[in-house]
Amino acid sequence: MSSEDARVAARFAAARLWAASRAPYLAHALFSLTPVVLEPRRDGETGEPVPDPEWRAFPTDPGWRVHIDPGTALAVPVEEFGWWLLHGVGHLVRRHGDRAPAAAGPGDPVARRWNRAADAEVNDDLEAAGLDVPAGVVSPRALGLPPGRLAEEYLSEIEVLDGAQARGGRSAGDLVDCGSAADGLERSSGESGGDGLSGVERAVLEAALARDVLARAAARSDVPGGWQRWARERTRPAVDWRARLGAVLRRGAHPGAGRVDFTYRRPARRRGPQGPHGRVLLPAMAAPSPEVAVVVDTSGSVDDGVLRVLVSEAAGVLERVGGPGRRLRVICCDRRAHPVQTVRRAEEIRLVGGGGTDLREGIAAAAGLRPDLVLVLTDGDTPWPDRPPRMPVVVGLVAGPTVPDPPAWARVVPLPARP
Template sequence: MRRACCDPDGRGPLMEPGVRFLGLDELPVEARQKWAASRVWAARQAPYLATALLALVAVVVDQSEVHGPAPYDLRRFPVDRGWRVYLDQAELTELPVPVIGYWLVHQVTHLIRDHAVRYPGTAAAGGAPLGNRDPDSVRWNVATDCEINDDLNAGAVELPEDAPLPGHFDLPDGWLAEQYWHALEGSVLPDVDCGSGTDGEARDWDSDKPGVDGPSGELIKREVARRVLESMEAGGMPGGWQRWAEQLTSPRENWRRHLSSTIRRGVADVAGRIDFTYQRPSRRNGVSPGVILPSMRQPAPRVAILIDTSGSMRDAQLGQALAEVNGVVRSIGVARRDLRVICCDEKAYNAQKVFDARAIQLEGEGGTDLREGLAAVAELRPTPHLVVVLTDGHTPWPEQAPRGQQVVVGLLDREGTVPPWAKRILIDTRAEAGETE
């Protein structure tokens, strides 16, 4: 990808011939007034975003001297990770204030929800120019747009006709971008581009003008979260914003320690059970002639792992959680022959006996119904005492607890559900990687 070089006139980086950066003060008065009015309009429609909207750094891209079609399609007012928003002078002049205001709300949401950090695709070497973008980048852009727009559609902002919504792809509202990302695989998608603020991949128009640094961006996000939580008390706040603010402001629990201690307690409960057995004679039979006394038996703990392998599960999270369960189970001395693993999406797959959880063959990627998986675990012989379920919780559950089994659910999405008869452990791997929802 070509990187910007210096304009011989000293007016900033030069991208394509005839394209240059301008300052806001170089625009006509009417254009400057429209920019200011658009930010005010956006802040009135979404007051909880006012701080973030005012933090945006405007970079004007002048393509008026280009011979032929403009090389960059900036109708969506794209952003980069430095909170710079790119304005095409012609679009700024022609578009009405509410449309520009919508795009400002939309683009600042990409930044607040850290979509560039969350990008699950393969990074392109050196970035990808518009018109020749990696399909992963396009799919992620549409997925993040769906995450944003279903919330905006529930609020007071009027969406343009071409704004991607989950319903356009027969998908439900309320999902995370990662869920839409998996569901959109193989779909025919519009080639939308909201800039490097969505996937971290540099664009040809990206500027080196000073923007908002990382620490300042985090402070802006926390201020937005505070305003969201205040607005929740008055009601009418879209669910995606509530979820994001609560996760950002809630204290992080040490999920590794919590998961480890819960599994250890479950195994200890089983190992501590003492029962009578007549399968071998008691050593005290000699003191009671004619009476057969039972001996005492202490069962060896048996553990099963049920893995949700539906399409909404993130491979990186699942791998990290599975490695942690494997370490805990091995450290507490559960016999390797007694560790069995079942993968489940809409159906349960054959149980695997593995010596190491890293050798598990993951099967699935369809829908989710862990009722099938728990039923398959219950049919294992000998029956497991403890079942560790790794899932995002977007599944139906049995109404009753499995008989004779303790169930620990390692939940990979705080919005997922866990039945009241199971022990819930929130596994928040993305928070450790500096990610937020």
């Protein structure tokens, strides 16, 4: 590594550390960024790198790569560099690239307005965290717009301001290119360098980040309201698995429903009879907690978007069914059943596979664990067992138009095509 590269790397490390200290609830995301150092512009006489205005914002792409112009990185204060890292994480986590309206290219007026609207959504929370927005960059406060809105809402306001500017009014902020993470448009050059995060890895990272945000908010740390709203939405599964699984269990997975078992973990409130050595401790009644085995379809027919849905729903199972301290047994399956994984959190699931599809293997492996219920998460493009296993089977189905229905003995829960 050259001395120049070492200086840029040290600057990036310092900026990331500063950002993590100002927004610790985003530390997981900040340390998941992959730096890509660009070829610098150089001074014609000294040969030293000089800032390139095109890369002022340290743009990011959907693979969680941050593109670093050496001249800009070495010229701006560490605090400003760190601010832009937090800004880029905001675009990534909120998936502004996926939400962007169709545009012809990065210079298209539609893309420019959307970039500024997305900036307003992100910078609103940075201001709420007490971090000053760099000069000329869009923020709701600078534009006189109400806080706490989505980019789609700010977009209409910025269109009005752009119309006013065309008639001689003030500008709605500088045109700062935040990269394809903000507008969803591929760049012909510059945005490249190494493998970024896959769709599944991004989904797992977002789930972990949402949990971190909610944990810090619950501990009464200073977490902006916008991040808390995002985290609550991100951790809300599409299906209320507790209600669905409860209905299945009442139909036969357990001989009784409700509080039908005794436990000494929490004594009963009523007082027991007096014995020779003191009062007798009576057990409390407890509801049975189901043992669930999850089969996740990781075959090649399941694209990244569908797999993100399946991971999101697996996280819902963990949270709503497993309960605190409970573990869930997960089997990834393509043409064969992969080894059982026992996990507590969604990000602990290692999604392995990618070949053909035969969920009969996964269901047989799950049935061999003797759970109360087998939950299959799939796009449905698979052969099914001829005979049902001895325990109930629920199929979380992200179905395409040509996929046949699962067998009648499985209870099907439709899942959305996107998380």
